[in-house]
Amino acid sequence: MDLKEAAAVRISRRSFIGPIGEEDFMYLQGLAEKYSRLAEVEIGLFHGLAPCFRGFQASYGMFSGVEDGFLLGGKHHTMDHLEKLGYYGEFLVLEATARGLGTCWVGGTYRKDMLPPSSPDPVDGIIVVGKVEPRKWKEKAIYRMVHRASKTVEQMYHADELPPEWFIRGVECARLAPSAVNRQPVTFYWKDGRAAASVPDMQGLHPVDLGIAKAHFALAAGGEWQWGNGGGFIPAV
Numbered sequence: 391m392d393l394k395e396a397a398a399v400r401i402s403r404r405s406f407i408g409p410i411g412e413e414d415f416m417y418l419q420g421l422a423e424k425y426s427r428l429a430e431v432e433i434g435l436f437h438g439l440a441p442c443f444r445g446f447q448a449s450y451g452m453f454s455g456v457e458d459g460f461l462l463g464g465k466h467h468t469m470d471h472l473e474k475l476g477y478y479g480e481f482l483v484l485e486a487t488a489r490g491l492g493t494c495w496v497g498g499t500y501r502k503d504m505l506p507p508s509s510p511d512p513v514d515g516i517i518v519v520g521k522v523e524p525r526k527w528k529e530k531a532i533y534r535m536v537h538r539a540s541k542t543v544e545q546m547y548h549a550d551e552l553p554p555e556w557f558i559r560g561v562e563c564a565r566l567a568p569s570a571v572n573r574q575p576v577t578f579y580w581k582d583g584r585a586a587a588s589v590p591d592m593q594g595l596h597p598v599d600l601g602i603a604k605a606h607f608a609l610a611a612g613g614e615w616q617w618g619n620g621g622g623f624i625p626a627v
């Protein structure tokens with residue numbers, strides 16, 4: 391499975407049947423180091439996250455069997471820290487998905503006091519990752535509870551003329567991206583022959599959602615984003 395196929399099949403998984411194997415761990419750890427340098431964000435893959443997820447049974451997103459996860463954060467070196475964290479973190483999600491693993495972004499529903507001692511400080515986001523089985527009824531029920539109806543492709547962009555095919559491909563892939571509480575706050579624009587993406591404001595998890603949606607768009611459309619709210623896209627073609 392390549393990353394585009396991974397984007398098409400990915401959904402958030404919250405019930406894990408075991409930690410990831412050593413080979414997957416080494417591979418994903420290597421990628422985390424590479425993306426950490428590119429993003430100027432601390433990103434590490436950690437074992438032993440189970441205690442962070444005990445005692446959150448009654449809240450948004452019930453997790454079970456969590457052992458491993460990427461911790462993302464650290465000192466904010468750039469204005470675009472949280473957006474880059476979302477962008478590169480989502481590529482890790484897709485890499486893990488392509489290897490048959492389950493993942494879920496976690497914003498706040500975990501115990502910060504139980505994080506491993508060598509975690510980034512602060513931790514701005516977690517991506518739990520682990521072995522998964524085909525979904526059972528309990529996981530499906532939880533999924534329905536937390537997964538709001540998704541937007542259509544048309545609801546996700548504004549265009550002042552017919553956009554090129556690569557733009558629509560990008561929006562279609564961004565539509566499948568995870569977002570906090572499935573709010574899908576990112577809107578894409580095709581204006582004066584140029585693509586851009588924005589969120590209503592850069593509060594809370596919006597910058598992370600912006601980075602995640604930009605990652606999906608870039609993967610399918612081919613090209614590079616300028617960072618920041620309202621940043622433009624430079625297609626590779």
Ligand SMILES: Cc1cc2nc3c(=O)[nH]c(=O)nc-3n(C[C@H](O)[C@H](O)[C@H](O)COP(=O)(O)O)c2cc1C
Pocket residue numbers: 400401402404450451452494495496497498499536537538566567568569570571572595598599602
């Ligand atoms: C930044 C971010 C934070 C999230 N935080 C949580 C969380 O704390 N708990 C949880 O169960 N799911 C969390 N999610 C997962 C979303 O609920 C999920 O992506 C959304 O409902 C869409 O579902 P899908 O990922 O299956 O497409 C988060 C997602 C994102 C992108």
